[in-house]
Amino acid sequence: MPDRLLLVLKGSHLTIQQVSGDAMEIIGKRPQLLLKKKLKDILGKKQSKLVKQYLHKHQEANHPLELAVKYRKQTKFVWGTLHRLGKLLILELVVPQQAEVALRQQVQRERLLAETAQRIRKSLDLREILQTTVKEVRSLLQADRVLVYRVWANGTGSAIAEATSPGWIKVLDFVFPEEVFPEEARHNYLQGRIYTLADRDRGEVVPCLVDFLAQIQVRAKLVIPIVQKDNLWGLLIAHQCGQPRTWQDWEVNLLQQLATQLAIAIQQSELYQQLQEELTERQRIENALRQSEALFRSLSESSPIGIFRTDATGAWIYVNPRCQAIGDFTWEAALGDGWQRFIHSEDRAEFSQQWQAATADNQEFSSEIRFVKPDGTVRFCRLRTAPVSAAREEIAGHVGTVEDITESRAIAQMKNEFISIVSHELRTPLTAIRGSLGLVANGVYDRKPQRGQRMLQIAATQTDRLVRLVNDILDLGRLESGRVALVKQPCDAATLMLQSGDTMRGNAEQHGITLSVVPLKIEVWAAPDSIVQVLTNLIGNAIKFSQPCSTVLVTAEAIRASAQASANAGEPTPYVLFQVKDQGRGIPADKLESVFGQFQQVDASDSRKKGGTGLGLTICRSIIQQHGGRIWAESILGAGSTFYFTLPVPPDSSLCKCGTAEDGNQTSAGN
Amino acid sequence: MATKRVLVIDDEDVVQEVLQGCLEDVGGWETLLASSGSEGLEIAIAKQPDAILLDVSMPDMDGVETFQQLQNHSATKDIPVILLTAKIQPADRARFSQLGIAGVIAKPFDPMTLADRIATSLGWDMNDEL
Numbered sequence: 138m139p140d141r142l143l144l145v146l147k148g149s150h151l152t153i154q155q156v157s158g159d160a161m162e163i164i165g166k167r168p169q170l171l172l173k174k175k176l177k178d179i180l181g182k183k184q185s186k187l188v189k190q191y192l193h194k195h196q197e198a199n200h201p202l203e204l205a206v207k208y209r210k211q212t213k214f215v216w217g218t219l220h221r222l223g224k225l226l227i228l229e230l231v232v233p234q235q236a237e238v239a240l241r242q243q244v245q246r247e248r249l250l251a252e253t254a255q256r257i258r259k260s261l262d263l264r265e266i267l268q269t270t271v272k273e274v275r276s277l278l279q280a281d282r283v284l285v286y287r288v289w290a291n292g293t294g295s296a297i298a299e300a301t302s303p304g305w306i307k308v309l310d311f312v313f314p315e316e317v318f319p320e321e322a323r324h325n326y327l328q329g330r331i332y333t334l335a336d337r338d339r340g341e342v343v344p345c346l347v348d349f350l351a352q353i354q355v356r357a358k359l360v361i362p363i364v365q366k367d368n369l370w371g372l373l374i375a376h377q378c379g380q381p382r383t384w385q386d387w388e389v390n391l392l393q394q395l396a397t398q399l400a401i402a403i404q405q406s407e408l409y410q411q412l413q414e415e416l417t418e419r420q421r422i423e424n425a426l427r428q429s430e431a432l433f434r435s436l437s438e439s440s441p442i443g444i445f446r447t448d449a450t451g452a453w454i455y456v457n458p459r460c461q462a463i464g465d466f467t468w469e470a471a472l473g474d475g476w477q478r479f480i481h482s483e484d485r486a487e488f489s490q491q492w493q494a495a496t497a498d499n500q501e502f503s504s505e506i507r508f509v510k511p512d513g514t515v516r517f518c519r520l521r522t523a524p525v526s527a528a529r530e531e532i533a534g535h536v537g538t539v540e541d542i543t544e545s546r547a548i549a550q551m552k553n554e555f556i557s558i559v560s561h562e563l564r565t566p567l568t569a570i571r572g573s574l575g576l577v578a579n580g581v582y583d584r585k586p587q588r589g590q591r592m593l594q595i596a597a598t599q600t601d602r603l604v605r606l607v608n609d610i611l612d613l614g615r616l617e618s619g620r621v622a623l624v625k626q627p628c629d630a631a632t633l634m635l636q637s638g639d640t641m642r643g644n645a646e647q648h649g650i651t652l653s654v655v656p657l658k659i660e661v662w663a664a665p666d667s668i669v670q671v672l673t674n675l676i677g678n679a680i681k682f683s684q685p686c687s688t689v690l691v692t693a694e695a696i697r698a699s700a701q702a703s704a705n706a707g708e709p710t711p712y713v714l715f716q717v718k719d720q721g722r723g724i725p726a727d728k729l730e731s732v733f734g735q736f737q738q739v740d741a742s743d744s745r746k747k748g749g750t751g752l753g754l755t756i757c758r759s760i761i762q763q764h765g766g767r768i769w770a771e772s773i774l775g776a777g778s779t780f781y782f783t784l785p786v787p788p789d790s791s792l793c794k795c796g797t798a799e800d801g802n803q804t805s806a807g808n
Numbered sequence: 809m810a811t812k813r814v815l816v817i818d819d820e821d822v823v824q825e826v827l828q829g830c831l832e833d834v835g836g837w838e839t840l841l842a843s844s845g846s847e848g849l850e851i852a853i854a855k856q857p858d859a860i861l862l863d864v865s866m867p868d869m870d871g872v873e874t875f876q877q878l879q880n881h882s883a884t885k886d887i888p889v890i891l892l893t894a895k896i897q898p899a900d901r902a903r904f905s906q907l908g909i910a911g912v913i914a915k916p917f918d919p920m921t922l923a924d925r926i927a928t929s930l931g932w933d934m935n936d937e938l
Contacts, residue, residue, distance in 0.1 A: 560894060561865050561894040564894035564915045564916060565820055565823065565894065565915070566822075567915070567916045568820075568823055568826070568894075568915040568916040568917065569820070569822040569823050569825075569826050570916075571916035571917070571918075571919070572823070572826030572827070572829070572830060572916065572917065572919040573822075573825075573826050573829070573919075575918060575919035575920060576826070576829050576830065576833065576834070576919045576920075579919075579920050581829065581833045581834060581919075581920075582829075582833070585833075588829070588833070591825070592825075592826070592829065595822045595825060595826065598822070599822055
């Protein structure tokens with residue numbers, strides 16, 4: 138039986154209360170000297186701290202604690218086991234047999250190795266793994282410095298993790314030159330060989346290396362390679378700085394095993410890192426894809442043009458909201474060939490044939506079709522497609538656009554009609570001019586001067602007609618294209634009325650007509666020249682279509698409309714109403730609106746007989762509309778016509794401040 | 809050979825006057841004038857002209873309708889008609905040709921060659937006239 142010593146401990150300082158056994162044999166002290174001593178005095182601070190931690194951790198449980206105690210100034214190991222017995226602690230110290238010591242040491246080393254390996258392998262972060270390794274190994278070997286040395290591809294290397302005892306220089310991030318690490322050494326390490334140096338100063342290394350080692354304060358060292366597959370990743374190095382050290386076999390083995398664990402941990406970390414990078418990259422790609430998807434979806438979903446996509450057979454697999462709105466069909470109804478049901482029945486058969494041929498040939502396709510909405514309205518659409526190529530030049534389908542051209546088509550038609558009419562209207566005076574001048578120029582009337590004179594007169598009057606027509610076309614073009622903005626300003630209605638009257642008075646006298654202007658002194662918000670143009674045009678028409686001895690009357694009145702009345706009438710509040718009244722032949726009810734259209738005289742021969750161009754009222758309407766006003770005509774056949782137009786008053790007009798009239802329609806007397 | 813008599817139907821007075829000058833003072837023919845299709849039809853029936861020069865764009869009854877009425881009337885169906893038009897689209901020319909019209913002359917025209925062109929269209933020998 139080995140010798141045994143029992144110490145009964147008590148209190149927070151773990152004071153020895155009782156001693157039983159051979160104290161002299163085990164720890165070289167007489168029992169009396171141990172009584173009342175504190176445990177730390179017997180075991181040292183480190184072991185004592187371990188005991189306290191154990192007690193703190195296992196306050197209730199009854200786990201025995203095993204301690205390896207190397208009592209101060211004693212060479213042999215003493216094994217201690219701590220037991221809890223109620224409030225008492227009993228420390229049992231035993232001097233083990235030598236074989237048992239070796240076994241226990243082996244067990245302890247393996248346990249340390251396992252714990253250290255576990256700590257190293259616990260993390261996937263390379264920096265943390267390396268730092269844990271150097272710290273644990275230094276603690277395990279009680280070395281002065283432990284490094285992880287990274288071997289770079291170019292032959293150099295550097296310490297990338299370091300644990301160093303206080304007082305010794307640190308070599309972290311120190312780049313060791315290639316000479317320090319010759320190819321031969323690299324080769325040996327790759328074969329798994331280790332390097333031990335017990336004492337730098339015992340002639341085992343070349344002098345230059347001795348200097349270098351001295352420079353970094355290395356007296357003894359142990360170097361273990363870290364090999365990954367066939368690659369020397371780095372070295373695990375333990376330094377003894379202050380004194381020589383003969384490295385024990387168990388120390389070498391321990392470090393070798395840790396290097397193996399480290400290599401695995403590094404590989405795992407690198408794989409993890411690689412995985413993380415791949416995940417990050419995948420996330421980045423997914424984000425980019427999401428953004429791209431959002432971008433293209435917004436392009437399609439918000440597009441003002443209808444967009445659709447077909448599969449390789451031409452069946453619709455996507456239709457954007459605008460396209461659905463154009464055809465007034467739903468997504469579900471449009472998919473496949475469903476959309477073709479909404480094509481006008483007259484177009485469907487022919488279109489379907491063209492569509493099948495185009496999708497079969499994988500050609501670009503363009504066609505005009507009519508969609509019929511559920512309410513029966515017809516929309517003219519331009520449909521275009523282009524094939525979408527997939528991998529290996531296969532056709533994945535077609536992408537197409539649907540554009541509603543109903544309005545633009547109507548405008549184009551109106552434009553063509555206008556050009557056709559203008560062409561005719563221009564050619565008529567040109568024919569007369571060309572013909573009459575041609576006859577005179579060729580001497581046909583050299584002997585008939587009166588006929589020649591008549592031809593020249595025709596040429597002159599038709600030239601005037603042509604000039605008026607060209608001017609009116611240009612005026613209308615400018616007004617309707619918006620190229621010339623009307624500059625509005627406060628201007629006096631009376632002045633505009635009188636100026637127009639003065640301009641037209643000679644004309645009225647020529648026709649034997651009384652022109653009566655009753656000016657109204659009030660400000661209107663208008664471009665004065667254009668309003669004079671409107672008034673003279675209306676007065677001119679009135680004169681043209683009046684019988685001699687009749688009267689053309691020009692008046693105006695201020696209207697203070699209520700907000701309600703204004704909303705119903707469509708005029709701004711308040712406004713000035715102008716009237717040009719004649720006693721002429723009148724306008725049929727069905728032409729009261731159309732007379733404001735281009736070349737829409739009541740009688741088609743009016744342009745010839747009355748000298749009008751057929752654009753005057755169209756120009757008047759355009760001018761008034763650009764003032765925010767309204768123009769219309771009322772008439773009694775055979776009794777005369779009255780043309781009305783409205784103009785707004787300036788924003789700061791007194792009319793604006795008067796509020797609403799009691800009856801909503803008050804007339805001011807003219808002066 | 810007797811002097812040719814050509815009926816001009818055009819609603820534009822000044823164009824009538826110029827045509828009259830071209831036909832009488834250059835072509836040496838007689839002219840009859842009408843300002844509308846219906847007036848032209850009456851004169852054609854009554855006066856039996858050798859040819860009719862007919863404006864296409866006229867109010868109420870246009871040139872094509874007037875031509876069809878002339879064709880429908882036994883007294884006028886054999887009178888050759890030449891259309892005067894500002895419309896010079898190829899499609900119009902083809903349409904007029906299908907109707908059986910003897911010729912089409914575009915406005916404006918050269919007053920010195922108008923009579924020649926009419927005579928050529930109708931196969932008249934101008935030397936006989938002069």
